[in-house]
Amino acid sequence: MNKEQEIMRFLNKNVFDPVMNSDKASQKLKIGVRQTKTKLRHQDAMGMLRFFWASISGTSRSRSFAAQMKKEGFNRFEEVMIEFRDKFNEEWIRKKD
Secondary structure (H helix, E strand, O other), rough: OOOHHHHHHHHHHHHHHHHHOOOOOOOOHHHHHHHHHHHHHHOOHHHHHHHHHHHHHHHHHHHHHHHHHHOOOOOOOOOOOOOOHHOEEEEEEOOOO
């Protein structure tokens, strides 16, 4: 598994899949998850990390999306931030696949 796949596996398991597999998640939220996944797929591992941290620091789109996820009761990037930081750190990114 390459680094991009590893990041997506983590985010799918902890953030995206619960939304996509839920009968209770709004269509708006599911569309947002699909758009986010598409953006991430067009990045290399470093770009994916930057996207994650930029989303947490709060772009105009990420703030409203995170608020909608929280309102609907789903994990946001903020809830998995510590585990993400510990797993996908500088040592990990420098390590060869």
